[in-house]
Amino acid sequence: MEEAISNLLLGNATVAGMVGDRVNWAARPGVDLPAITLHRITGQRDATMSGRTGLVRSTVQIDIWGATYSQAKKLARAVVPALPQTPGATLQGVFINSESDSFEGEDPTPLYRTRIDISVWHQEI
Template sequence: MESALIAELLAAPSVKAKVVKRINWVRRPQGEALPAIVLHVIDRTPDVHHGGASGVVQARVQVDCWAASYAAAKSLARAVETALTARAFSRGAVRFDVILSIAERDDSFEEAGKPVFRTSLDLMVHHAAAS
């Protein structure tokens, strides 16, 4: 799911134009240019019913959209939502049944003496192996 999610984001012209290839899991490399995206799996729950595991997994993914301005962080977050949410698609060996945006928050930090802004999206990602 991890590499497929990055590939889908980079396939979206509105995302790629902003971040080029600056999408990473877990942490942003020190000194990396902005804007950038950092992804985190918060939790992952396999779907199980009376017949056993269905193969579908529900994962909550935090998407941190980093930028040098608040407006740029919000713009990147909107581009991510447009690229991923409320649709079904397959990317490589992964089938995404639906991705829903369930929460959003903003904050800012100092980095090398300059402000850095972050809009974080929580996405509920329903995925399985593509058939």
């Protein structure tokens, strides 16, 4: 699932044009902005009385970082359409749960963040 989400973002021309290869899981290496970090917050395996179905519902937090509020928002607006709801081989569905904005850091290097939380139904690996 992690590789599939990264590939969706990096495979989108608008997103890739803004971040290059700065899409990482768990940590944001370096200081170049804008950048995206991804965090798997939860993962719940689906099951019936007959056993596991092979599907997992994960919550993924997407942190979109910018040197300005405008930079973070422009990237966030490109990320949302890069996450299709349609089924695929690994990803069965991607749904936007929420979006919020925050500010971190201090002058001279402020960090603006837009956080998008998504639910991802995917194949168990």
